[in-house]
Every structure is written in structure tokens, then in C-alpha cells.
Amino acid sequence: MPDFTLIYFNARGSAEPIRWMFTYADIPFNDERIEKEDWSDRKSSIPGGKLPVLMVDEKPLPQSQAIARFIAKEAGLMPEDNLDAAYCDALVDTVRDVMEKVYSKIMSEEDEDERKRWFMEDFFPYHMAPVLARLNARLSGREWFVGDQVTWADFMIAHAFGEIHCHHPEAFEEYSAVTEHIEKVRELPAIKDWIENRPETTH
Numbered sequence: 001m002p003d004f005t006l007i008y009f010n011a012r013g014s015a016e017p018i019r020w021m022f023t024y025a026d027i028p029f030n031d032e033r034i035e036k037e038d039w040s041d042r043k044s045s046i047p048g049g050k051l052p053v054l055m056v057d058e059k060p061l062p063q064s065q066a067i068a069r070f071i072a073k074e075a076g077l078m079p080e081d082n083l084d085a086a087y088c089d090a091l092v093d094t095v096r097d098v099m100e101k102v103y104s105k106i107m108s109e110e111d112e113d114e115r116k117r118w119f120m121e122d123f124f125p126y127h128m129a130p131v132l133a134r135l136n137a138r139l140s141g142r143e144w145f146v147g148d149q150v151t152w153a154d155f156m157i158a159h160a161f162g163e164i165h166c167h168h169p170e171a172f173e174e175y176s177a178v179t180e181h182i183e184k185v186r187e188l189p190a191i192k193d194w195i196e197n198r199p200e201t202t203h
């Protein structure tokens, strides 16, 4: 097994579902967290100047999705069937499309009231609700999103939508299957233990 160091900010963000995968599979990794105030000094030493980066035996692997896909394979969270693996990709890309809108909003200079208005009047009804409805329907009569075992798609979805659920639980009222799925992933023993003991961060 190579030596893994996952470098990210001291935040959950796009590194967190990767940390969950390492933890779930009991794969040892160094969880290196850079404080915001140290970033300008460190940025030039990071290939590509963006985080996360996974150091695999000293060799850097950038891009959160590439890292997640690689660790999913290492962790046994990638279906062996090619079509099932593609369904996982499609689900992960769907959630990413939604979350990119959230991330660009978080980066914007807008005040809290404007963000709330955007969430209620634009983002939720037009972008999030249609995806939630589709995912909720997909979960009907099944435990996990793809096949009959937990996959990395479950981790990516439960992490991303879990973050939104934590701020806007009322928005999930009509989508009980998705809400229960988020909880089921968070209750997996290794993930539960990680969540209880991880560094406390605001996002």
C-alpha cells in the first residue's frame, strides 16, 4: 500500500468524502490541513496551486474527482461492472453540477440576506429540487444508489447533500428517502466514528 497524504484546507469541502473513503476502508492516510493564513506561502509548492492534492508516495495527484475515483477503487467502493461504475460517475457528476452553484455563491461577496433569497427563490426550486426528486425516486425500494452495496456515489451524495441538509433541513421534507440515505451513510460505524472525532470546522 502506498503512503498517502491528503492535503487540503482545514475544512471539510471536497476533501471530506475522500477522508470518509480512506476511513471506511481503514486505509492509513495523513490528513494534512493547511490553515487559510498559511496558504499564500504554501500555494507555490502545491502542483497546480489548488487543493485538494493527494500525495501518493511523494507523487502529487490533483483534482478532487480524480482523487475520489482513485481512492474509491482502492477502498472497494467502485463497482466492478463498467455500467454500474458509469452510473456512479453520472450520479457524482449530477451532484457536482448542483454543488458548483453553491460553491460559487459561497465565494461571492454577497451578504447573508441575498444568499438566503438566492437559496429559496432560485437555487432550491430550479436546481436542487429537481435533482432531489430524481434521486429520491431512484432510491425507492433500494438501499444504495447503485447495485446492492454501498459505493463511492453514496459517499459523495451523502456528504454533499448532508452539508446542505444541515443548514436547510426543511428543504428536504419531501425527500425522505434521500434524507434517510444521508443518515445511513453517516451511521456506517467507521464514518460515524470519524464524524464524532474529526477536527471541528465551519465548512
Ligand SMILES: N[C@@H](CCC(=O)N[C@@H](CS)C(=O)NCC(=O)O)C(=O)O
Binding pocket: 013, 014, 043, 049, 050, 051, 052, 062, 063, 064, 065
Ligand atoms: N477542480 C478542482 C478545483 C480545485 C479548487 O478550486 N480548489 C480550491 C479549494 S476548494 C482552492 O484550492 N482554492 C485556493 C486557490 O485557488 O488559491 C478540484 O475539484 O479539485
